[in-house]
Amino acid sequence: ENVFWVGVVDWALRFFHGYTTPDGATYNSYLIKLNDKTVLVDTVKATFWDEFKERIERQVSVTKIDYLVVLHAEPDHSGSVPFIVQANPNVKVVCSTPCRNILKRYYNLEFNFCDCPAEFTFKHTALQHWPESSIMIYDKILFSSDLFGQHIASTERFTEEFDLGHTLMRAEDYFANILHPFKHLVSKTMADLEKYEFDYVLPAHGLSYRTKNFNEVFQAYKNLCKEQSSKTVLIMYETMYGSTQKAAQLLAQGLIANGMKPVLMNAQHTTHSDFALQLLKCDKFCVGSPTLNNQMMPKVEAALMYLGALKLINKKKCIVFGAAGWAPCLNSLKALLTKYQCEIVGEKSWLYNLNEEEMKAMTDLGAKML
Numbered sequence: 001e002n003v004f005w006v007g008v009v010d011w012a013l014r015f016f017h018g019y020t021t022p023d024g025a026t027y028n029s030y031l032i033k034l035n036d037k038t039v040l041v042d043t044v045k046a047t048f049w050d051e052f053k054e055r056i057e058r059q060v061s062v063t064k065i066d067y068l069v070v071l072h073a074e075p076d077h078s079g080s081v082p083f084i085v086q087a088n089p090n091v092k093v094v095c096s097t098p099c100r101n102i103l104k105r106y107y108n109l110e111f112n113f114c115d116c117p118a119e120f121t122f123k124h125t126a127l128q129h130w131p132e133s134s135i136m137i138y139d140k141i142l143f144s145s146d147l148f149g150q151h152i153a154s155t156e157r158f159t160e161e162f163d164l165g166h167t168l169m170r171a172e173d174y175f176a177n178i179l180h181p182f183k184h185l186v187s188k189t190m191a192d193l194e195k196y197e198f199d200y201v202l203p204a205h206g207l208s209y210r211t212k213n214f215n216e217v218f219q220a221y222k223n224l225c226k227e228q229s230s231k232t233v234l235i236m237y238e239t240m241y242g243s244t245q246k247a248a249q250l251l252a253q254g255l256i257a258n259g260m261k262p263v264l265m266n267a268q269h270t271t272h273s274d275f276a277l278q279l280l281k282c283d284k285f286c287v288g289s290p291t292l293n294n295q296m297m298p299k300v301e302a303a304l305m306y307l308g309a310l311k312l313i314n315k316k317k318c319i320v321f322g323a324a325g326w327a328p329c330l331n332s333l334k335a336l337l338t339k340y341q342c343e344i345v346g347e348k349s350w351l352y353n354l355n356e357e358e359m360k361a362m363t364d365l366g367a368k369m370l
C-alpha cells in the first residue's frame with residue numbers, strides 16, 4: 001500500500017541501442033512512502049520528465065522526496081535525475097560507488113550522496129548490466145533493475161493481468177539482448193536471491209511479478225544461465241538471386257533427416273534482436289552468404305558481429321555455405337566465425353547456381369551437425 005508505480009510507458013519505442021522493441025517499453029520508477037521518509041527508486045528518460053513529475057506529484061511534491069535511489073545510471077533510468085536534484089538539491093542520493101562517478105560524468109551536478117537507509121538492503125550487482133548496476137530489497141519486495149525486465153508497453157502493471165507467455169518470451173528476449181554476456185554473474189545473483197521470499201518483484205522495464213509468476217521467470221532465467229543443448233538449429237542466410245536460399249532449404253532437409261529442427265531466417269528481413277532470441281537456446285547454427293564485392297553480405301556480417309559481442313554464437317558448432325561468381329567469400333566468413341571461436345564442422349560453396357552434385361552435398365552437410 002505504500003509503494004507506488006510512478007514510471008512512464010513509452011508506447012512508440014521501436015529501436016533501442018541496436019535492440020528492436022516491437023512492443024514498446026516502460027521506464028519503471030517507484031515511490032515508497034514510509035512514516036518518516038519518502039524514497040524514489042529510479043527515474044525515467046529525460047524526455048518524459050513532465051509526465052513523470054505529474055505522476056510523482058499525485059503522491060508527494062518532488063521537493064519532499066528524501067531519498068533518490070539510482071539502481072542503474074543508463075539514461076533511460078537516470079535521465080530525470082538532474083530534474084529531481086535541481087528541484088530538490090538536498091535529496092539524498094543512494095547508489096553504488098561506480099554509479100556516483102557515472103552520474104557526475106553524465107550530469108555534472110553536485111550530488112548529496114549517502115548510504116542506503118536501514119530499512120532497505122542495497123546490493124551492487126556489477127555488470128548486470130552496467131558496472132554500477134544494483135538491486136534493492138525492501139520488506140518482501142525486490143527492485144530488480146534490469147534483471148527479469150522485458151520491453152513491453154502496457155496499461156497493465158502486473159504479469160497476472162497480462163499474457164504470461166508473451167511476457168516470458170520478452171523476458172527471454174531481454175536476457176538475450178542485454179544480459180547474456182554476463183550470465184555467469186546473473187547466475188551468482190540468482191543463487192543469492194534464492195535465500196529470500198518475495199511477494200513482489202519490480203523490474204525497471206515492463207511488467208512486475210507477484211510470487212507465482214516470479215517463480216516462472218526465475219526458472220526460465222536459471223535454464224538460460226546453463227549451457228544450452230537443443231535440436232533446434234538456426235540457419236541464417238542472405239541471397240541476391242536465390243541459390244544461397246535454395247542451399248539453406250536443402251541443408252534444412254539434411255538437418256531434419258538427422259533429427260534436428262532447423263529454423264530458417266533471412267538476414268535481409270530479420271532484426272539482430274530476433275536472431276539473438278533464436279540463438280539463445282541453440283548450441284548449433286549455420287550461416288549462408290553469397291559473395292558481394294569480395295565480402296559476405298553486409299547484413300550477415302553485421303548480425304554476426306552483434307551476436308558475437310553478445311556471446312550468442314561463441315564456441316558453438318556451425319556450418320558455412322554460399323554462392324559466388326568467381327571468388328567465394330567463405331574465407332572472410334570463416335575468419336569472422338573463428339574470431340568468436342566457433343567450431344566450423346562443414347562448409348560448401350559453388351558458382352552461380354547449384355548443380356545436382358552440389359545440391360546433394362548441401363543436404364549431406366546436415367549430418368555434420370551430429
Ligand SMILES: Cc1cc2nc3c(=O)[nH]c(=O)nc-3n(C[C@H](O)[C@H](O)[C@H](O)COP(=O)(O)O)c2cc1C
Pocket residue numbers: 238239240241242243244245290291292293294295323324325326327328351352353
Ligand atoms: C553486385 C554484385 C557483386 C558481386 N560481387 C562478387 C564478387 O566480388 N565475387 C564473386 O565471386 N561474386 C560476386 N558476385 C556474384 C554473386 O556472388 C553470384 O551471383 C551468386 O551466385 C549470388 O548468389 P545468390 O543466388 O544466392 O544471390 C556479385 C554479384 C553481384 C550482383
